[in-house]
Amino acid sequence: MSVLVASDLDRTLIYSAAALGLEMPDAEAPRLLCVETYEGKPLSYLTETAAGLLAELVRTSVFVPTTTRTVEQYRRIRLPGPASRFAICANGGQLLVNGEPDADWHQRVRGALDDGCAPLEEVRAHLSATASPAWLLKERVAEELFAYLVVRRELLPEGYVKELTQWADPRGWTVSLQGRKIYAVPKPLTKSAAVAEIKSRTGADEVLAAGDSLLDTDLLLAADRAWRPGHGELADIGWSAPQLTVVEEKGVAAGEAIVRALGERSSVTWARARSQIIRAVSRGRD
Numbered sequence: 001m002s003v004l005v006a007s008d009l010d011r012t013l014i015y016s017a018a019a020l021g022l023e024m025p026d027a028e029a030p031r032l033l034c035v036e037t038y039e040g041k042p043l044s045y046l047t048e049t050a051a052g053l054l055a056e057l058v059r060t061s062v063f064v065p066t067t068t069r070t071v072e073q074y075r076r077i078r079l080p081g082p083a084s085r086f087a088i089c090a091n092g093g094q095l096l097v098n099g100e101p102d103a104d105w106h107q108r109v110r111g112a113l114d115d116g117c118a119p120l121e122e123v124r125a126h127l128s129a130t131a132s133p134a135w136l137l138k139e140r141v142a143e144e145l146f147a148y149l150v151v152r153r154e155l156l157p158e159g160y161v162k163e164l165t166q167w168a169d170p171r172g173w174t175v176s177l178q179g180r181k182i183y184a185v186p187k188p189l190t191k192s193a194a195v196a197e198i199k200s201r202t203g204a205d206e207v208l209a210a211g212d213s214l215l216d217t218d219l220l221l222a223a224d225r226a227w228r229p230g231h232g233e234l235a236d237i238g239w240s241a242p243q244l245t246v247v248e249e250k251g252v253a254a255g256e257a258i259v260r261a262l263g264e265r266s267s268v269t270w271a272r273a274r275s276q277i278i279r280a281v282s283r284g285r286d
Helices: 048-060 103-116 120-130 160-171 191-202 214-222 233-237 252-285
Strands: 003-007 032-038 041-047 062-065 086-089 094-097 136-142 146-151 173-178 181-186 206-210 225-228 244-246
Touching: 003 191, 003 252, 032 048, 041 048, 041 252, 048 062, 048 252, 062 191, 086 191, 094 103, 094 191, 103 191, 120 136, 120 146, 120 160, 120 181, 160 173, 160 181, 173 214, 173 233, 191 206, 191 214, 206 214, 206 252, 214 225, 214 233, 225 252
Parallel strands: 003 062, 003 206, 062 086, 206 225, 225 244
Antiparallel strands: 032 041, 086 094, 136 146, 146 181, 173 181
């Protein structure tokens, strides 16, 4: 019995300096491991304890980093342990196999988007027309699949995200606010679809998942067991599901709690499978 572990990265397993949430005295703060640099500067971290737990999880499961990042952005990250055979980028738009995009999968995704939602150009034009220079820092398109804005969060009008959501929803798009970024993503573009493809290829028996944002809800709902941190977009709205466990911790401590929970569940499943194999062999000898 094999376990597939699909986890979001930013603000679920890894954290920028601004998102660490280190509210304890400096002398009591956990040791951190930098797992990403950008333009020669450290950018993302997890605790050293989480790093050790994650390295073991990668060795004992089909661990799949699952992110809204582009392929280029994902490649900056160096997670502990062996490199994962599979990774999901662009919210499911890119499926990496041994580090390289799967062209057939990408073509299938583009076909689904062409049939299921308003074109990217229309959404991008609306974002450009409604964003104000007073709070907009950058406007970006990711992998020619979806768009996002980088904003000054403290200056963002209170009703902007709600209004954008109301505009985007009937056009088949989802809006998500994560940190300083406002994402507009086509509804057919999902992490869960890419996870289902990997599950089919690997023959995994159980899927575990973790995430913190609205763009992770389909992933969490599709999993057999799921976890989310005590912070983030889903925490803000109190989102829950029958198979979901909410860890109490926030910030980088939540990342450590989540990877520990994933590892414990994976170990239980592995032990159960080993026991079943031993019983089957024993019956065969009898």
